[in-house]
Amino acid sequence: MRAGGRGRDVTAGWDVVSPGRPGRLPGVIMAGFDVLDLAAPVRLVPHPAVTVVVEFGAGQPIVADAAGRERRGSLVAGPGFGLGGALARGADVTCVQVRLSPVLARSILGVAAGDLSGIGVPLDDLWGADAARLRERLAAAASWPDRFALVEEALARRRRPGSYPDPEVAWAWRRLVAGRGLVRIDPLAAEVGWSRKRLWSRFAAQLGLPPKRAATLIRFDHAAYHLATGRDPARVAADAGYADQSHLHREVVSCTGVTPATLAEEPFLAVDDVAWPTLQRRRRGPGFPARQAI
The missing domain is CATH 1.10.10.60 (Homeodomain-like)
Incomplete structure (x- = not known):
């Protein structure tokens, strides 16, 4: 495996891309993943942010927690996603993953981070038809910079000023x-x-x-x-x-x-x-x- 470089890399069959410029939304960062096939399930490493996964490829990511519960496709999960042991698998998976400060969760997602515990919830449950439309636009986009811009636009559009924690x-x-x-x-x-x-x-x-x-x-x-x-x-x-x-x-x-x-x-x-x-x-x-x- 190889890691490092600027903006783009291929590691263990993954194409990993990060935006070439800082985002317009403080507390929001994102990356793109294009995975041909996971020969074996890959362990999730918990991190202190809300996770938003928007998939738009031929295949869907599947996440299973330590208890065997599974979540398929686009999802939203609270801080510590994967705590206690969780694995991801899938083939022909292309997605944008967003790491969002939990302070911003309610204002952008419409729910507090406290409502996103465990293996997370389907993005469609939170955004309805908007989630499907975003996936369609991502699939039609010509480049990763265009995809990052689309996701950033979607997050900014849903942001509700005043919906913040104490x-x-x-x-x-x-x-x-x-x-x-x-x-x-x-x-x-x-x-x-x-x-x-x-x-x-x-x-x-x-x-x-x-x-x-x-x-x-x-x-x-x-x-x-x-x-x-x-x-x-x-x-x-x-x-x-x-x-x-x-x-x-x-x-x-x-x-x-x-x-x-x-x-x-x-x-x-x-x-x-x-x-x-x-x-x-x-x-x-x-x-x-x-x-x-x-």
Whole structure:
């Protein structure tokens, strides 16, 4: 497998494309995937964003969680999509995947991130006929830049100003992201002037997971990315804020169902820099080097 490059790459039979320019919508990033065939199911790697998958190829992606529940085709899922272990499979799959800040979920999708837990919901259930029309336009588009523009247009058109979480919840989320998950919840509640219980309940209801779980997911996202660079797990554990390497091991197993060594070889991490280049600087943080090509 090979990862790296600018904008476009082919890894394990995948054609992975990222937009050549920053998007117009803050808190929204996207990538294009063209997969001829997944010879074996590919493990999803949880990340701290709402996932929107819009497929428009000959085949449909199929996602199965650890309990065996399946979702086929275009979908929307909350933060931590795939937590506990989930696999994707399919052939002739072409799709745009959007990573959306959970703070924006209600304003763009019409539902709070808290309503998108588990394996997610079909995009058609949220957007109705608009989802089918978007797929048709994507299939007819002549290029990936045109497709990214179509998806961005669709998201912008559906955006409803004012449909946002409480300012305190949005602020707490941004603090957790900026702190790479290394922020204690009690002081965070005090900073917004709320009790711990109030922050916990409002945060969970509006963003899809309680603040401590959000911090865990954000921290895991940083660790998973750097495990895939081949860095020593003990160093990753220390730099990412885990108590020790055993703590990192337990958390990786809890989040994905596999060990850190197995996680480091997952294809979705191998294409991370190509699909999501705007996340590189945030993930590096103090003490983290730039990612090397695999």
